Amino acid sequence: MNGISNESKVDSAVTKKLCEIVGEKNATDYKHIRYAYSYDLSFVKPKLPDYVVMPTNVEQVQKVMKFANQEKISVTPFTAGTNIGGLCIPENGGILLDMKRMNQIIRIDEESHYAIIEPGVSHAKFASALAKYNLRWSWPVGPPSASTSSCAISHGIGGLSARYGLNSEEITSMEVVLPTGELVRVGSCAIQEDAWHSCLPLPRMDGLFTGWLGTTGVITKLGVRVHPTPPILKVFTASTENIGQMASYLRTLGNYEICDDLTGVSWWLSNVPIPYPYKPKPADVPEWISFATTFSWTEKEKQAREEIWKMVVDEETKKGSSLKETEYPEEALRARTQLPSQIVGSTKNYTKQGGAGISWPGTFTPVNKWEPVYEAWKKILIGRNLSPSVRVTNYRGVHYGMLRAMIPFPKKDPASIENARQAIVECLKVDLDNGGIPYKPPVDFGVEINKRAHPGYVDLLKRVKNMLDPNDIMNTGKLAL
Incomplete structure (x- = not known):
């Protein structure tokens, strides 16, 4: 455990409650499991989460978030763990919310060229499914095991970015669990449950959850554009x-x-x-x-x-x-x-x-x-x-x-x-x-960004964050505010 910079705050009563929500096999405070989530390849110092939780459906995510908000326990969302900026290293311990078991491709619309995916869908799984329809996505030069949705909501790039722009520009709708546990939808699926084709012409509320480093909510479904593959x-x-x-x-x-x-x-x-x-x-x-x-x-x-x-x-x-x-x-x-x-x-x-x-x-x-x-x-x-x-x-x-x-x-x-x-x-x-x-950006970068930022920008950032996450439990500290 050499080099871990925070001390554990494990509470057996919290562990018990999390096991009640997601099942005993899907929540733990075992140190050897928590250690595996404490670091990545980056220069960011390792920090232990206090609990690791693997939900399998949206309802479980909501219950975890409501409980965490009530008890003021920090929550760090996580999927494949391939990021090299320390974004999933918990600054404040708390719950490490591992979303990899929510890995269903809900729909591929081969006529309208979009797909609906859960956060645990990897690039490899998505590529294999799209190939059956001769469709493609803007794959990054990253591990095939990495999360497609995490790349998109973090403004990741890929092999189609010169033509179509960032992967976040390909988002068509999303479903999100707020830090307080409420479920919201933004984009066309907010108006008609089965419509996931576009964020426009509605107000761009998807922007409340893209580029925020997992500090404003947990995305549980994502609609993305896909494209035909010329031969x-x-x-x-x-x-x-x-x-x-x-x-x-x-x-x-x-x-x-x-x-x-x-x-x-x-x-x-x-x-x-x-x-x-x-x-x-x-x-x-x-x-x-x-x-x-x-x-x-x-x-x-x-x-x-x-x-x-x-x-x-x-x-x-x-x-x-x-x-x-x-x-x-x-x-x-x-x-x-x-x-x-x-x-x-x-x-x-x-x-x-x-x-x-x-x-x-x-x-x-x-x-x-x-x-x-x-x-x-x-x-x-x-x-x-x-x-x-x-x-x-x-x-x-x-x-x-x-x-x-x-x-x-x-x-x-x-x-x-x-x-x-x-x-x-x-x-x-x-x-x-x-x-x-x-x-x-890792926290070191966030500090430098905020030093140069217009005060109105920083104030607005704080106000939006406080509105969505009044107890500051979501990926606490990552915005360097």
Whole structure:
């Protein structure tokens, strides 16, 4: 139990009540089980929950929340536990609400192109079910075991984000248990029980539960858009000598909106695993490499996309760019285009040289800020003997995109963990100063966000949180308020 930073507040009477709600096999205060939920791969310090509860239906979730609210016991929602930002590590002990047994795909509407899923539905399970209808979802480069709904409500991205945007933009309706135990629905299913096709044109109350880090309620059903799968895949791969030229290429190609995924990675991230500690890039290889996935229904459509891509290459070449068509590392390319991925998709594959720890400064940053932020990150990371293993990805064309560094480190060495944490927070400050916003932010990030936030924003955040969660029991502390 070395390194656990909070002390247990286990009460046998609470355990007994939770067992009455969900059954004796689905609630426990056993230390060895609680320990398994106390940590993740990130730099966030482990903290023990006091109880682990596995509901199997909505009614049980409601009863747990009503009881927790009445007794003022903190509740941390959890599904697959694959997050690397400490979001499911309980800041205040309490109940760890493991939703993985609620894992039903309730409906796939192959005509209207949406599905209704429970929180425990994994990417692998959802992909298998959708394939029967030749449909697809925007799978992230993450473990197949990860939760589809958790990715969506946390503004996660995937392999269709260049075309359709964030996975949260694909949400069509939701069912939520509030911290006080009431059941609510938002979107079309709030008006007609069987209609899950759209959040619009109603007020966007789904926004009360997306991006809130599990602090405003427990989502028990989620409606999401799904999309037909064209049969012809063409991946364009290109390299540049620096981030400025890569950003220019991705911006120019993004203007034409022909790609499902449009991503560039530094040389250090194109390696699997990521080099740890820092390893200098060989002089004879470009610093940036990219892939652009396109799907077409016919050969003529594919040829048209190839024509546009060649036009973009010519346009960038005329600017004096070092852009070249190149070979992307085969395993890494397969892992990033054949999703859900079992190769890079398992975060442990990134960390094999690092010692089982990994975390990130993950941000949404305007494309024209990628170059100055990356150059600053590079100095910070190399200065701490960490590889600048950075990814940039366009969202919905060119408006903005992801800028993220994946930082491995040895989990058994406190000094190395702290070195990585400080590097990541330093990188985060640079990005915030350039107008970027971190996503899935650990508490360390939340503190930095709130330092810079308009006071009206922070006040409104507090008022909404207090309205929905008057006893502050939901994922207590994660908003760093």
